[in-house]
Amino acid sequence: MDTTFNFSLALPEILLLVLASCVLIFDAFSTHKQRHSTFVFSLLTLAVVAASVAWQWSKGVSGVSFGGLFVVDEMAHFLKLLSCAAVAATLIYGREYAEQRDMMERGGELYTLTLMALLGQMIMISANSMLTAYLGVELMSFALYALVALRREHRQSIEAALKYFVLGALASGILLYGMSMIYGATGNLEFPRIAEVIASGQAERLALVFGVVFVVAGLAFKLTAAPFHMWTPDVYQGAPTTVTLIIGAAPKLAAFAVTMRFLVEALHGVAVDWQPMLLIMAVLSLALGNLTAIMQKNLKRMLAYSTISHMGFIFLGLLAGVFNGETHSQAYGASLFYVVIYVLTTLSTFGLILISSRRGFECENISDLKGLSRRNPGLALVWLLSMFSLAGIPPLSGFAAKLSVLQAVVGAGYVWLAVFAVIMSLIGAFYYLRVVKVVYFDEPEGEAHPVSTGLMTKLVMLVNGVLIIGLGLLPGGLMDTCIRVIQSSLQF
DSSP states (O other): OOOOOOGGGGHHHHHHHHHHHHHHHHHHTOOGGGHHHHHHHHHHHHHHHHHHHHHHHHTTOOEEETTTTEEEOHHHHHHHHHHHHHHHHHHHHHHHHHHHTTTTSSOOHHHHHHHHHHHHHHHHHTBOBHHHHHHHHHHHHHHHHHHHTOSTTOHHHHHHHHHHHHHHHHHHHHHHHHHHHHHHHHSOOBHHHHHHHHHHTOSOHHHHHHHHHHHHHHHHHHTTOTTSOTTHHHHHHHSOHHHHHHHHSHHHHHHHHHHIIIIIIITGGGHHHHHHHHHHHHHHHHHHHHHHHTTOOBHHHHHHHHHHHHHHHHHHHHHTTEETTEEOHHHHHHHHHHHHHHHHHHHHHHHHHHHHOBTTBOOOBGGGGTTHHHHOHHHHHHHHHHHHHHHTOTTSHHHHHHHHHHHHHHHTTOHHHHHHHHHHHHHHHHHHHHHHHHHHHSOOOSSOOOOOOOHHHHHHHHHHHHHHHHHHHOOHHHHHHHHHHHHHHOOO
């Protein structure tokens, strides 16, 4: 066991905790008119944390600290940078929406809780032990529960927060129970040590298998995969749209990191036990997500079921990582690439919903987008790019992500599964194209209000749209990075 306490490895987390606490104190003594300063302070915090991560990565900083609980490697650097960028984009997209709905009338809890949720995500990304993973999951989850209930006078938000809390507590209990059984079977908490015990054949087989079942169920809840998806549509719809984006983007990166460290690194020796579970969840997610999304008229609810279907693709990549007794990092790299593209597109879609909403009007139904191309052609174009990317239409980034996963699945011998995924994607294309049709071809209902937004939001949306196109035309650089960080970080 590594008993060193190298605090420099946790520099980004320490900076984030200190600066988030400063944001909290600063906001406590600020008036309502000074809330913009809290927003700027939060963005500066994210910039400082991202700069510290980038500095560590450029200097090749890596290692294990805190008694083997905490690991810093290329995958940690990569996902932490992306998480900081995703949270910054979320705050920029959501600031005006939150201010118009008086979500910061009593204080800037939105920013502080978001930073604390990011801290939990970064701890999850660097988890090298079941204890650290659970600590990160709970820190992130409790911040998200509070964020969903931020509009305390809004009945739908409170109801969504209660559902999220109850089901989240159940999932956390399932995850913790699975961890306890794995500890009982192996006598270790650290992921590398667990892998060593399993490889040596000294683990208690029955307890280990039961532990794997519970852990996979808990992780599937965090990744919103069927059949553990039941909270997703209600929470996505009931939460304020800013909070929906906070839940739907950056946390997926952290949940993916924990899944990789748990299943691929620690439980790699029992892949034959968790692979069938991933196969079932992938099939259910693809089928249930796409078929149910077709019937939705609420935009946020439709995107919630869309999320479930995309998690099916991510599970396909994880499933294809091991076959014929060999490990294929290209499949795991494809899965990571898919997560990154999914988060990028989620930022644009929910960012568009936030921009299209205004004081006294919630852009929640698909019909609310009628005639948008006449009011704001730029936003309409980004809607088109986002929907086409989610549908997997070339040459956008969503097509490159789906193609990379399907190639890995076919290479692993699951041809029928790849065919099924393609059929489900074709079905899913219907509800994405329906949004484009409404934006471009339907006449607006009632008085058509112009859609306008600030310069900073426009710049972020422009970058978002350019990346959706650019990573579709030139996916090689990001794909190579995803494969490299997987190969250099995980011990198969």
